[in-house]
Amino acid sequence: MEVLLHKLETQLAGLPVPLSVALPGGKRIGSPDPAVRLEFNDWSGLATFAAGLIGKVAEDFVEQRVRIEGHMRDVMAAAAALLPGSPVPSDTGWWTQVLRRAKSLANHTPQKDAEQIRFHYDVSDDFYALWLDPRRVYSCAYFREPGYSLAQAQEAKLDHICRKLMLQPGERFLDIGAGWGGLLLWAAEHYEVQATGITLSHNQHAYVNELIEKKGLKGRVRMLLRDYRELEEDESFDKIASVGMVEHVGLVNMSAYFGKIWRLLSPGGLVMNHGITAGALEPGQLGAGMGEFIGKYIFPGGELLHASLLLREMAIGGLEMVDTENLRPHYARTLWAWSDALEARLEEARAVLERSQGAEAAGRVLRAYRLYLAGCAMSFERGWIALHQFLATRPDGRMSTGKHRGAQSPYPFNRDYIYR
Template sequence: MASSLRLLVAKIIKIGTLTVRGPAGEQRFGGGGGRSVTLRFTDDAAEAELAADPALKLGELYMDGRLIVEEGDIYDFLALVKENTLSEGLTFGMLWRGLARIAVSLFRNRVPINHNRRNVAHHYDLDEHLFALFLDPDWQYSCAYFHPPGISLEEAQLAKKRHIAAKLLLRPSQRVLEIGSGWGGMAMYLSEAAGVDVTGITLSQEQLKISRERAQQRNLAEKVRFQLQDYRTYRPAERFDRIVSVGMFEHVGRTNYRNFFRKVNQFLADDGVMVLHSIGQPSVSYVTNPFIEKYIFPGGYIPALSEVLPHIERAGLLISDIEILPMHYAHTLHHWRQRFLARKADAVALYDERFFRMWDFYLAGSEMAFTHENFFIFQIQLKKSRDAVPHQRDYIAMREEELKKFEAKRRALEPVELMQGLTV
C-alpha cells in the first residue's frame, strides 16, 4: 500500500523526475523534462513524518541523516518541489500545523519579553572558525552586490560596501552609527574611505570581540568603536550625521518596526541620511519557516515592504530612494554554500555531521527562496530634510568611481582567520 507521502508526491510532482527509495520500495514520480532527483528514506517512519509536517520535518530528516539525497543535492530537491504546484497536495494535518504556527507567531509578537540577545547569540556567537569556512576575507555576512555580473564573491562584497557608502554621502569628520555592526568590516571601510567617526552597536559577544581586535590591528580604535548595545536602550550623547544598518532589520520583528524608526528619528541629525539594507519578501507572511525559526534564526522575520513603509512615514522620516536587488543574494548564497561544501571536513571537525547537514539545508533553502520564491534585497535611503540628498541618482555612480580610487590605494585586509590564528 502506498504511503501517505508517496500519495502526496504523486499529486505534486508533474514536471521533472523524483525517485523515492526506502523500506517500502522504489517509486518514480513526474513526467520528466526537468530536474531529476533521487531521495532515499532510511525508515518507514521518516516518510510518514515528512508527509505530516513537511515544513519542519524535511530539514530535520535531512539533518538527522534519515533522508539522503542520492541524485542531485538538497537544493535540487527544494527547487524541484517549488517548480511544481503545492496547492493540490495540502493535507488536513499540514493545514492544522500551519494555522497553529501562525497563532504561536502572533502570540510571541505580543509577549513583552525581549529575547533579542539570546536569539542573536544562537547564531552569531557560534565558533568563529565556522564563518571563516565560507565568508570573504572581510567576513561580510550579508548580501553582496554582483555589479558587474560575474565578479567574484570578494569583489561583490567590496562593491556592496562601496554602493552603500556612495548612498550615505559621507564627508570627513561626520559621526556615523551602524546598527548591527557584524564583524566590523563596514565600519572600517566607511572610516577609511571618508575619514568619518563610526560607532557600531551589536548584540553578539563574539562579533564584538573580533570587531574590536580588527579595528585595533588597523589602527582605527580612535575612529571606529564597537559597543554591546541594543538600539532600543541606546542613549548616545549626540545625534549622528549618518546611520547605516545592513542585515540587522530581519531580526527586529514586525511589532517593533514603529519603535525602530522612531529611534532612527531620534538618533539622526536634522540634515542626516540613513541607508537600511534588508531582505524582503513579496507579500506579508504570518509565520517564519519553522526549521529556520527552530534551528537557525529564532525570532527572525523577513518583512514585506508594505509592512515597513507605513512605519517610516509615521516616524516622520522621508524616503529618498528605494532600490530592489532581486537576485544578488541568490548569487551570494550560492558562493557561500559551495565554499561550505568544499570545507565539509573542517565543518564536521568543528561540530559534527549533523550540524554540517543542518547548515547545508539552511544555505540551500535560503538560496531557493531567492531563486524560486521572489525574495529580494531592498535598500531604503532615509532623510529628514528634503535637500539632504541630491535630487537625481547619478551621484551614486559618481561617488562609486571616487571610492574605487580609494580602494586601489587602501591597505589590504588581513583575513580574519589568519589574524585570529585560526587553522581551518
C-alpha cells in the first residue's frame, strides 16, 4: 500500500493541473487547492488510476465507483499526463489481427449494425439537441474562419462537401448515414439536387421526414430507414456522400462497402467519404482502456482504420481518390464546443434523459457522454485519431470527359473551384 501511495503522490506532483485524490477511508492526497478532485470507493480503482488505465477509470466514473469533479478540459489534461505511453496501438502480430478480424465479422451483420446504430443515435433526440448546433450536424465542423461559431462552422462544412462534390441542380444525390438531415437538406435547398438519405436510426428517420414535410421538400428529398447493403442498384446517383458512416462499417465489410458505392455511383460520378481515421497503421483501438470504454458505452462495433487502409479499400472497390484533406484539429475544436455546451446544461440534460431512460440509466448515459466528448477532443488534439475527407471518382473510361484529357470525370484536378 505504501508503494502505491508513494507512486500516486509522485504522479500527482507531476501533473499539469492541480489534482487531489480522496482515498478509501477519507484521507486526501495531492494539491490543497485542486482544479480536479477524484474520490475512490476502493483500492482496486486507485491501482487502476495509478497504472494510467484511464479508460477503466472512466468506466468506474460511469458506474459511480469513483467521483470526478472539475472542468472537463482540466480532467483531460490530467488524464493525458497519467498515460504510461502513447495509446495508439502498436500490436501488429498476425494472431492479434486474426482475432480483430473475427470480432469485426461478428459485429457487422445487418442486424448487429442496426442494433449498434440505434444504441447510440436513438438515445434521445432532445438530449443531442442540447449540445449540437441548430441543424444537429453530428460530425466534424469546418472552421474556415477562426472566429466562426459552431453553427457557422457546421454550415461551412456542409457547403465544403457540396462544393467538393460539384453538386448541380437536378443531380441525383445520395447521403449514406444522413443523421438528422443536415447535409441532405442543405444540398437540396442550396444546390437543388434530388436528394436521398438513408439511416438505421428510427429517431433520425422520423425527425428528417418531419423536416421534409415542413420545408415543402417532398418529391425532391426522401429519407429511408435502410441499410446501405439493401439499396437497390437499378437506381444510380451522380454524387454520393458518406459522413461519419465509415466508422460503423467494419474492416471485414470495407471492400463490399466501397464496391457497393461504386455500383451505385454513375460513371464519372463523385463520392465524398468523410470519417474518423486511426493513428495506427494496423487495425486496432486506442489503448489504456479507452477503446474498450467507447465500445461499451458509446459506439459498440465502431472500428477506426488508418487513412492508408481506407484508400486501399477504395482502390480495390474501383474508386480513384482525387483529393484528400485532413481536418483533425477542426474535430478537436468541434468536440470541445459540444463538450462545453453539454457541461453548461448538465441538469437539463439529466432531466431530458430521465424522461426517456429513467433516473439510473440517465445518470450513466450522461456521465459516459461527458467523458466521451472531452476524451475524443483530447484524442484529436494529440493526433491519436484524425478526420479525413476523401474525394473519389468512378472513372467513366472516356478520354474526352472532363477539363483535361483522361480525367474521366468532371473533377478538374485542381482545388480552385472549391474555394472560389
